[in-house]
Amino acid sequence: MLIERFDPLKGEMLRIMDEEGQIIAPDLKPDLSDERVLELYKVMLLTRAADTKALQLQRQGRMLTYAPNTGQEAAQTASAAALGENDWLVPAFRELGAWLMKGVSLETIYLYWYGNEWGSHFPENVRMLPISIPIGSQLNHAVGLAMASKYKGERDVALGYVGDGGTSIGDFSEALNFAGVFDAPVIFVIQNNQYAISVKRQIQTRAATLAQKAVAAGIPGILVDGNDLLAVYAAVSEAVERARAGQGPTLIEAYTYRLGAHTTSDDPTKYREDNEVVEWRAKDPVKRVKQYLIAQGLWSEEQDAAQSTEYEEYALEVFRKIEETGDPQVEDLFKYTYKEMPEHLEEQLSEYLQYLEGKVK
Numbered sequence: 001m002l003i004e005r006f007d008p009l010k011g012e013m014l015r016i017m018d019e020e021g022q023i024i025a026p027d028l029k030p031d032l033s034d035e036r037v038l039e040l041y042k043v044m045l046l047t048r049a050a051d052t053k054a055l056q057l058q059r060q061g062r063m064l065t066y067a068p069n070t071g072q073e074a075a076q077t078a079s080a081a082a083l084g085e086n087d088w089l090v091p092a093f094r095e096l097g098a099w100l101m102k103g104v105s106l107e108t109i110y111l112y113w114y115g116n117e118w119g120s121h122f123p124e125n126v127r128m129l130p131i132s133i134p135i136g137s138q139l140n141h142a143v144g145l146a147m148a149s150k151y152k153g154e155r156d157v158a159l160g161y162v163g164d165g166g167t168s169i170g171d172f173s174e175a176l177n178f179a180g181v182f183d184a185p186v187i188f189v190i191q192n193n194q195y196a197i198s199v200k201r202q203i204q205t206r207a208a209t210l211a212q213k214a215v216a217a218g219i220p221g222i223l224v225d226g227n228d229l230l231a232v233y234a235a236v237s238e239a240v241e242r243a244r245a246g247q248g249p250t251l252i253e254a255y256t257y258r259l260g261a262h263t264t265s266d267d268p269t270k271y272r273e274d275n276e277v278v279e280w281r282a283k284d285p286v287k288r289v290k291q292y293l294i295a296q297g298l299w300s301e302e303q304d305a306a307q308s309t310e311y312e313e314y315a316l317e318v319f320r321k322i323e324e325t326g327d328p329q330v331e332d333l334f335k336y337t338y339k340e341m342p343e344h345l346e347e348q349l350s351e352y353l354q355y356l357e358g359k360v361k
């Protein structure tokens with residue numbers, strides 16, 4: 001068991017593929033064919049292309065505020081790839097690769113960032129909750145889904161995401177505690193991208209690792225190289241297997257880096273040094289899988305360039321169709337937050353409608 005071999009209290013980190021795409025721990029390599037690695041890689045590439053395009057569109061004033069994912073593609077894609085179709089994915093708000101992997105269309109994802117409520121509407125067979133902006137709140141929902149699955153005697157598990165900053169929120173501790181007490185089949189994935197907006201991980205908590213926060217809850221925790229597709233996949237797969245076998249929850253810290261800004265309204269040059277970003281660029285998760293696949297004879301630089309262009313064109317095409325649907329209606333915010341509109345929202349909606357008619361200012 002990987003989870004027993006890497007002690008987060010000693011700062012031990014699971015790594016399988018190095019920064020050049022070489023396998024450094026062949027005995028730990030997960031059961032994942034190279035063809036499957038290529039499939040996951042394509043999701044990573046699409047994630048990067050869609051991310052890049054969304055940023056460009058935002059800068060052109062065509063997209064609303066956007067939270068970039070560049071640098072975190074391995075942590076996102078590999079964790080979601082370890083789930084089965086009936087397992088639940090419970091997002092925070094920075095897991096583009098995971099959502100695509102789970103089967104949410106890029107159109108739906110762009111609709112969300114475009115402010116359209118249909119962006120939170122997934123097909124029945126895609127078991128994912130809507131994006132959650134209130135930090136940490138989603139983890140208790142993940143535990144609830146997992147407890148429900150266990151209660152009903154089903155084998156489906158739930159995976160909830162949180163950022164490093166989210167681990168300082170009360171909901172995080174409550175979720176871990178509940179999961180432990182009720183042996184919930186849930187996996188918590190912390191994408192530790194080193195920053196909560198401008199707050200550096202080192203001043204977020206005195207804990208040496210975030211994975212060690214599992215210890216107090218009495219559940220297993222493991223620290224993994226979050227830029228290593230194989231390491232993330234191996235750890236999450238094991239956690240999923242444990243959960244499915246009735247062995248309870250696991251906490252996984254995926255150690256990664258946000259190469260871009262927190263959101264399009266943030267300027268990271270105000271709080272971090274360029275050389276730090278340069279260092280992390282060398283650890284780019286996309287680059288290392290590409291090198292691995294090229295070394296296996298399954299991919300080439302030419303294919304890579306062509307595929308990236310194809311994905312960027314595709315992303316633009318998807319976005320253009322969304323633009324054609326027109327601006328989202330403000331009324332939708334009122335209509336779709338609750339199943340039935342509460343009285344105070346009804347009042348606010350009627351005030352808004354009067355404002356539109358020019359009756360109130």
Ligand SMILES: Cc1ncc(C[n+]2csc(CCOP(=O)(O)OP(=O)(O)O)c2C)c(N)n1
Nearest residue numbers: 094133134135163164165166193195196197
């Ligand atoms: C309860 C709550 N408090 C504050 C915020 C404002 N906020 C939005 S993102 C963010 C930082 C989150 O950092 P982290 O959990 O590390 O995730 P990351 O943004 O790095 O992916 C904060 C404080 C919020 N959305 N919800």
